Amino acid sequence: MSAAKILWVDDEIESLQSQKFFLENKGYEVTTLTNGFDAIEYVKENAVDVVLMDESMPGLTGLQTLAQIKAVNSQIPIVLITKNETENLMDDAIGNEISDYLIKPVNPNQVWLSLKKIIDNRRLVAEKTTTAYQQQFRELFMSLNSNPDYNEWMDIYKKLVYWELEMEKSDSPEMQEILQSQKQEANTEFFKFISRNYASWLDPKNNAPILSHNLLQFKVLPHVEKGTPTFFLLIDNLRFDQWKAIQPLFAENFRILEEETFYSILPTATQYSRNAIFGGLLPIDIEKQFPVEWKNDDEEGGKNLFEETFFKGQLKRLRKDNIKYSYTKVVNNNEGLQLVNNIHNLMGNDLNIIIYNFVDMLSHARTEMEVLKELAGDEISYRSITKSWFEHSSLNQALKKIADKKVNLIVATDHGTVKVKTPYKVIGDKQTTTNLRYKHGRNLNYEPKDVLAFKDPRQAGLPVPNVNSSFIFAKEDGFLCYPNNYNHFVNYYRNTFQHGGVSMEEMIVPVIKMVSKVS
Template identity: 80%
Template sequence: MALGFILWVDDEIESLQSQKIFLENKGYTVQTLTNGFEAIDFVRDNPVDVVLLDESMPGITGLETLSRIKEINQQVPVILITKNETENLMDEAIGSQITDYLIKPVNPNQVLLSLKKVMDNKRLVAEKTTTAYQQQFRNLFMALNSDPGYNEWMDIYRKLVYWELEMDKSDSPEMQEVFQTQKQEANTEFFKFISKNYLSWLQPAADAPVMSHNLFQFKVLPHVEKGTPVFFILIDNLRFDQWKAIQPLFMENFRILEEETFYSILPTATQYSRNAIFAGQMPAQIEKSFPDLWKNDDEDGGKNMYEEEFFRGQLKRLRRDDVKFSYTKVVNHADGQQLVNNVHNLLQNDLNIIIYNFMDMLSHARTEMEVLKELAGDETSYRSITRSWFEHSPLNQALKKIAGKKINLVLATDHGSVRVKTPYKVVGDKQTTTNLRYKHGRNLNYEAKEVLAFRDPKLGGLPVPNVNSSYIFAREDGFLCYPNNYNHYANYYKNTFQHGGVSLEEMIVPVIKMVSK
């Protein structure tokens, strides 16, 4: 079986016949030509896997040939072979998108190595990934079964995300299936862990992880000092794997000092977790401190309209009233453009809070719009959309404008989301909320093993909208459906990304500290 079709262009090709035979013996098909004009015509009329291109040829140079070949087929890899090692030639060649270059005289093994790098890279990486995961599988299995605490769970989840991203490089459906099974197993164990420990974390002076309501106290305000503005950016509904997808774009302008995670409170829903972040309090305390501003699920009006007021209250309680801060919320493209235009003016503040609502809009819209269902059908495409969005977003433009300044940057989120697959039946009265991953109401009827239930919401730091209200949270990849029209909703919402319940993806979320390069 031929490994690939090589076009080798060199005006002294006769002297390279032994190399051609060497490559053919290794399984490649090699077509040789002696000048750039013939090469351009050949690439126009024939499929080619790699071009080996001599830089110095009479008639039309290698670099000119390269430029014309790229006009015909931008994707074809070109390996430039040159006697000339001058820096400006290399700069020009790299700028013209060569894939690799070799210095004459070349020996057959050099050429072979370069071809493997270019053509077999994907296959070799996939094989290596599969082997490495097989070795790690046992370690992850042992970690899951060693009664992990909250720090160990964060570590396990980071490793799972690492392998999930690595599996994108693997073309082994069997290994991807093994990985998905292990991730499900992890979520099953994590649900047991949260069921057992979550309420104890909310007790005074408990040994507990950093959570939504003390994120500012422990992860943001310690970095706020006069003279170096801190930008706190909250991209809502951003999972750890989505952060990893946009991380390379941040690294173009910023140096990452700390890449950490924290726990979103329950429900992992914007109105609870995000309000808790800015108020520095659990929702029940917010309702008590701001009775006119807190709104429950069943009340009319926006549920996240008062973050700025909540944050002033937090600064006051922590005796940090001296912090000069700005608050910007971006909910549409026009807001984003305003941020780009105004970002320089923010440098005079100690702290700049920027809430970017894009991911929430995408994940909610996804259930309504068939086109988005097609675009974000699984985790890989969800990450890809996140990266594409961020790369072209006003937020990225705004950050580039201040990247050269001396600033600190803290990026975080309010909660993540999980792709739901398993419908669970829940019966409730008219007061029951409609959320798919959590519900509260007075007369909830459900299968106990399918949910985490807080019969006394106060113990979970949650408001009690009605007497005898209780909260339930869907586990793992479950979603909560009413019996009426059950099959329609079960099919409609299956494989959509939702939040509000208990899963690694929703609860263990990124908080990243960066500085300008």
């Protein structure tokens, strides 16, 4: 491991030579400078692990230098060394995000302990994370091989997400690779599990997890109460790991009571899963009850234009049509600003449904795939973009406006996404759908081991668009391509985030119950 690089800035640096030698004997590489101007130029050109900074220097003070160094590189830890501990000085220093401060005269061991705390803390956190994962690796391996049920699968996925987030703290590519390999293995087993069990879940007589079509009945409507408005917020494309990325921002204003998951129906695509959520029905039954409004993939017209109509039908069936509700869909920035301005007017309702198209808002009229390919090359970037988007979104602004009122808040999604890597060839006729993670059509030709196939769509709770139509769903990280222009499409879509198929990321999705922090 290379020596940590320390920059020590003090106008009386000559008197500190013994301290410099002390640190060098401890294995640090120490560079000394006598003023803030030189320090700012130095960090522009050189890698620095920690800056030790005297506060009272002529010319630029330590605090002024600190602010400019942070402007160059906000991640550099800075230890302020000061003659006094006045409240104003400390407030300014803490506001400028110092990592530590020391009071003169400083003792060499005191400086060494401060450096050790800052530099070794990162290493220790990484080592601790790696060790803890190594211990749980075997436990996860055993869980995967013990025929887990649907509850245990949700638990396995949550644990994998937990370690994925923890591994961001570790600088061990090898451990991250092992985790990704274990996640891949889990998705292989998950595909087999869904292939064996999914059709049976759709029979109301069988024991089954909460699926899209009974989410509102069991996870939202029971919380609706007169006098306290309930906000049901559906953010499209929100995976569980993305929820964990934005969770701290919600926790600033709301108390999280339940952090659960449910299963998206197949296809894990908006026009199926979201319509099922609001209709409270499987797609085959929505088509029967709403033959005019339901649109199959190959039909003209918007596929999610009648969610509110389907929702009214669900309320009527459940005899809850006395609930006073609002329905708001946000698909562009202008509608987001309208939500901010209008949210206080929703406080008189029992239930407020807000659908927020995160990917549409992110992509600004470019295709979801192109934008995410450009901005989110990997899972860490995708989570980071989600967090940054939410922090600055009109949705966050709107929620802050109701955080000081007594409200219930339930956040969920329609489906997740998975990063696709493995192409599978499919041959179909002109009517075959274009989605990369699922296809339906007549006379589909495919390799059976690559997909979950339903020759009769009714077994999957899906409409039968044409005679002899079948549905196929891609497994794990696969994507379905036609032989025409095969190489072009494979290269274009590989490593993009897609949805519609069978993976933990697409199917096991969050539903979170919160209340405002006011009593």
